Amino acid sequence: MHAKFLGAAGMFAIAAMLAGPAMADKTKIDFWFGNTGDIAKRVQEQCDRFNQSQSDYEVVCTSQGSYDASLQNTIAAFRAGKQPTIAQVSDAGTLDIMLSGAFYPANKLMKDMGYDVDWNDYFSGIKSYYATSKGDMYSFPFNSSTPLLYWNKDAFAKIGKDQAPATWEEAAEDFKALKAAGYTCPLGFNISRDEIWQYGEQFMAVHGEPIATKRNGYDGLDAELIFNKGKWVQYIKDLKGWYDNGEAVLKSKETGQTFVEAFAAGDCQVILTSVGDHGNVGRTAKPGLNWGVAMLPVYAGTERKHSFVGGASLWVLAGKSDAEYKGAAAFFNFIAKPEEALTWSTVTGYIPVRNSGYDYLVKQGFYDKAPYAGRELAIKSLTASPATADSLPGIRLGGLLQIRQEMANGLQAIFINNADVQTSLDEAAARGNQILRRFEQTYKGKQLP
Amino acid sequence: MEKRATFSSTTIGLVFVAPMLLLIFVFFYWPSGQALYWAFTLEQPWGGGNQWVGLQNFQQLLSDPVYWNSITRSLVFGVASTAIAMGVALVLALFTDRELRFHRAYRSIFVWPYAIAAPALGLAFRFILAPEAGLLSVLNSIWPNIWNPALDGKDAMIAIVIAFSWKYIGYNFIFFLSALASIPRSLIEAAAMDGAGPARRVVDIQLPLLTPTLFFLLVINITESFQDSFGIVDIMTQGGPARATELMVYKIYFDGFKGLDYSGAAAQSIILMGLVVLLTIVQFRFIERRVHYK
Numbered sequence: 001m002h003a004k005f006l007g008a009a010g011m012f013a014i015a016a017m018l019a020g021p022a023m024a025d026k027t028k029i030d031f032w033f034g035n036t037g038d039i040a041k042r043v044q045e046q047c048d049r050f051n052q053s054q055s056d057y058e059v060v061c062t063s064q065g066s067y068d069a070s071l072q073n074t075i076a077a078f079r080a081g082k083q084p085t086i087a088q089v090s091d092a093g094t095l096d097i098m099l100s101g102a103f104y105p106a107n108k109l110m111k112d113m114g115y116d117v118d119w120n121d122y123f124s125g126i127k128s129y130y131a132t133s134k135g136d137m138y139s140f141p142f143n144s145s146t147p148l149l150y151w152n153k154d155a156f157a158k159i160g161k162d163q164a165p166a167t168w169e170e171a172a173e174d175f176k177a178l179k180a181a182g183y184t185c186p187l188g189f190n191i192s193r194d195e196i197w198q199y200g201e202q203f204m205a206v207h208g209e210p211i212a213t214k215r216n217g218y219d220g221l222d223a224e225l226i227f228n229k230g231k232w233v234q235y236i237k238d239l240k241g242w243y244d245n246g247e248a249v250l251k252s253k254e255t256g257q258t259f260v261e262a263f264a265a266g267d268c269q270v271i272l273t274s275v276g277d278h279g280n281v282g283r284t285a286k287p288g289l290n291w292g293v294a295m296l297p298v299y300a301g302t303e304r305k306h307s308f309v310g311g312a313s314l315w316v317l318a319g320k321s322d323a324e325y326k327g328a329a330a331f332f333n334f335i336a337k338p339e340e341a342l343t344w345s346t347v348t349g350y351i352p353v354r355n356s357g358y359d360y361l362v363k364q365g366f367y368d369k370a371p372y373a374g375r376e377l378a379i380k381s382l383t384a385s386p387a388t389a390d391s392l393p394g395i396r397l398g399g400l401l402q403i404r405q406e407m408a409n410g411l412q413a414i415f416i417n418n419a420d421v422q423t424s425l426d427e428a429a430a431r432g433n434q435i436l437r438r439f440e441q442t443y444k445g446k447q448l449p
Numbered sequence: 450m451e452k453r454a455t456f457s458s459t460t461i462g463l464v465f466v467a468p469m470l471l472l473i474f475v476f477f478y479w480p481s482g483q484a485l486y487w488a489f490t491l492e493q494p495w496g497g498g499n500q501w502v503g504l505q506n507f508q509q510l511l512s513d514p515v516y517w518n519s520i521t522r523s524l525v526f527g528v529a530s531t532a533i534a535m536g537v538a539l540v541l542a543l544f545t546d547r548e549l550r551f552h553r554a555y556r557s558i559f560v561w562p563y564a565i566a567a568p569a570l571g572l573a574f575r576f577i578l579a580p581e582a583g584l585l586s587v588l589n590s591i592w593p594n595i596w597n598p599a600l601d602g603k604d605a606m607i608a609i610v611i612a613f614s615w616k617y618i619g620y621n622f623i624f625f626l627s628a629l630a631s632i633p634r635s636l637i638e639a640a641a642m643d644g645a646g647p648a649r650r651v652v653d654i655q656l657p658l659l660t661p662t663l664f665f666l667l668v669i670n671i672t673e674s675f676q677d678s679f680g681i682v683d684i685m686t687q688g689g690p691a692r693a694t695e696l697m698v699y700k701i702y703f704d705g706f707k708g709l710d711y712s713g714a715a716a717q718s719i720i721l722m723g724l725v726v727l728l729t730i731v732q733f734r735f736i737e738r739r740v741h742y743k
C-alpha cells in the first residue's frame with residue numbers, strides 16, 4: 001500500500017520534471033471573464049481548443065462569477081499591478097475602461113503583432129457599439145446578442161394566428177385574444193435593472209429614438225437623458241395597461257419563476273429576451289412546446305432601425321510584456337476563425353460577430369434546421385438599418401448600470417405603486433442626469449475618444 | 450495586598466500589542482482612511498486620478514430625499530431584525546436552559562444558521578418566501594395575494610428581516626445560553642422553593658442577571674444589521690420593489706461595486722459609520738445605565 005503510494009508519487013515527480021521545461025517554454029496569459037454556468041464551460045472549451053491548436057502560448061481562462069464581479073476584480077487587480085492580459089468588459093462598463101487609458105487598443109495590438117484584421121468584417125451595428133466616435137476598435141466584440149420576441153406557436157394558433165406580432169398594436173390585440181382564450185400569462189415580463197435592456201434601451205433603438213442627447217452619449221460626456229420625452233412613455237403606458245388587465249404578468253426570481261422559465265414551461269405565451277437564451281429555451285422547453293422567435297415589434301408607422309448589440313467585449317490591459325501581447329493577439333486571431341464562430345454559435349445562443357463567420361454559418365446550413373433556426377433574426381435585427389453618421393450606434397453613458405437601476409426604480413414605482421407614468425420617468429431621468437454629471441466631473445478634462 | 454503581574458517595561462508591552470495593532474491598522478484604519486479620503490474626492494475607478502471636491506459628495510447625498518428614505522429604512526430594518534433575533538433567541542435559550550428533552554442537541558443545532566453565508570441564506574429564503582412557487586405559496590392559495598414580496602414593499606421588508614434575524618438567532622442563542630448557565634443554580638432553586646413559577650423566575654432573576662449579555666448583543670445586533678445585510682438584500686430583493694428594501698449598506702455595495710462610483714460609495718460609508726458610532730454612543734449612554742455587571 002505504502003510502496004504503491006510512494007511509487008505513484010515518484011511517477012508524478014518524474015512526470016513533473018519532464019513536463020516542467022516543456023511547459024516553461026509556453027507563455028501563459030490570463031483571461032478573466034464574467035459568464036457563468038454553461039456559457040463559462042463553453043468559454044473554457046474555446047480556451048482549451050486554442051491551447052491545443054499551438055504550442056507557444058497557454059491561455060488560462062477564469063470565470064469571476066458575473067460581469068460586475070469580473071470588472072471589479074479586474075480593476076482591483078489592475079490597481080495592484082496584477083491584472084490579467086485579457087479581460088471581458090460588458091456593455092455597461094465600456095465607457096469607464098475607454099476613458100481609463102488602462103488598455104492596449106485592439107486595433108493597435110493586432111497591427112503591432114503583425115496581424116491584418118479586416119475591421120469592416122464586423123457587423124456594422126456591433127462594430128459601432130464598441131468603436132470610438134472615430135470608428136477605431138479598442139476592444140474585440142466577444143459574446144454578442146440582441147433581444148428577440150419569443151412566442152408560443154400553439155397558443156397563437158388557438159387565436160387563429162400563425163405569426164408573431166410585428167407591431168405593438170398587433171401585439172396588444174394578441175394579448176387580449178390570448179387572455180380571452182384562457183391563457184393566464186399572455187406576456188411574461190419583469191422590470192428589474194436587467195430588463196431595462198430589452199424593454200427600454202432596445203425599444204428605443206428599434207424605434208430610432210434616442211435615450212440621451214449627443215447621439216446617446218457618443219459625441220460627448222455632457223449628454224443628457226431624454227428617454228422620458230419620446231415614444232417610450234407611451235410604451236410604458238401601454239405596458240401598464242396590459243399589466244392592469246392581467247395580459248402582462250410579472251415573472252421574476254422573486255415571484256418564484258423567471259419569465260424565461262415561465263415561457264419554457266408553457267406558462268407564458270410571449271416574452272422578450274436575448275437571443276442568448278435561444279439555446280437555453282430549446283433545452284429546457286417542456287416536451288412538445290411549439291415555439292418560435294421574431295424581431296422586436298415596433299409601433300405601427302415606425303421605420304424599423306437596427307437594434308443594439310448586447311453582451312461584452314474583450315479588452316487587452318496595459319502593463320504586460322510583449323510576449324504576453326503576442327499570445328493575446330494569437331488568441332484573438334484564433335477565435336476570429338469562421339469555424340470557431342460556428343462552434344461558438346452552436347454551443348451558445350450567441351451570434352457570430354463578423355460577416356465572414358455569419359456567411360460560413362449560412363453556408364453550413366446552420367440556420368436551416370432546428371434548434372438553431374430563428375437565430376438569424378438576431379442578425380436581421382442588428383442590421384435592419386445601415387449605420388450612418390447620424391444614426392444611433394449604441395449607448396455610451398457613464399454609470400449606465402446605475403442609470404438602468406434608476407429607470408427600473410421608476411418602472412417599479414409605476415407598476416407596483418401605481419405612480420404616474422410621466423412623473424416617474426421624469427424623476428428617473430432627472431436622477432440619471434445627476435449620475436451623468438457626476439461621471440462627467442469625475443473624468444473632467446478627459447476627451448471621449 | 451493583591452498581587453498582580455505587570456510589565457515594568459513599556460517596550461515589552463508595545464512589542465506584545467504590535468501584532469494586534471498592525472492587524473487593526475491594515476484591516477481597519479487603512480481602509481477607513483482611504484474611504485475617508487475618497488469621500489472628499491471624485492475617484493476614477495481604474496485609478497487614472499482623482500480630484501478634490503470637498504463636501505460635494507456629502508451635500509449631494511444629504512440633499513437627496515431618496516437617501517434619507519434609505520436611512521429611515523435601515524433604522525426600521527435594524528430595530529425590527531434586532532428585536533426578532535434577540536427575542537426569539539432568548540426564548541429558545543430559556544427553554545434550552547430548562548433542560549427540556551433534547552436540549553443538548555438544540556445547543557449545537559441552533560448556532561448553525563450563523564455559519565451560513567448570506568448569499569446562500571438569501572437564496573434559500575428567496576425560495577421559501579416566493580409567492581408563487583415557494584413554500585409560503587400555500588398562504589396565497591388560501592388567501593389570494595396576501596403574501597407577495599415581489600410586488601409589495603412591506604412584504605419584501607418582512608422577508609429580509611426574517612432572513613437576517615434567522616441568521617442572528619443562532620449567534621444570540623449561544624451567548625444567552627452561556628450567560629444563563631453562569632447564573633448560580635442556587636438562586637433559581639431558592640426562588641423555586643419560595644414558590645416562584647418558571648415565568649416569575651425569568652422576569653425577576655434571570656433577565657436582570659442577563660442584562661450585560663442583553664446589552665452586548667443589542668450593540669452587536671444593531672451594528673451588524675447595518676453592515677451585514679447587503680448580501681441578503683442583493684440576493685432576495687436587489688433593493689426593490691420600488692426601493693422598498695434599499696438599505697444604506699446595499700446602496701453602498703451597489704454604487705461602489707457595481708456602479709463603480711467609488712467616491713459616492715465612500716461618502717455613504719462614512720455616513721453609515723457615523724450613524725453606527727452615534728447609535729453605539731446612545732446605547733452606551735442611555736441603556737448601559739440599567740445594566741448591572743455584578
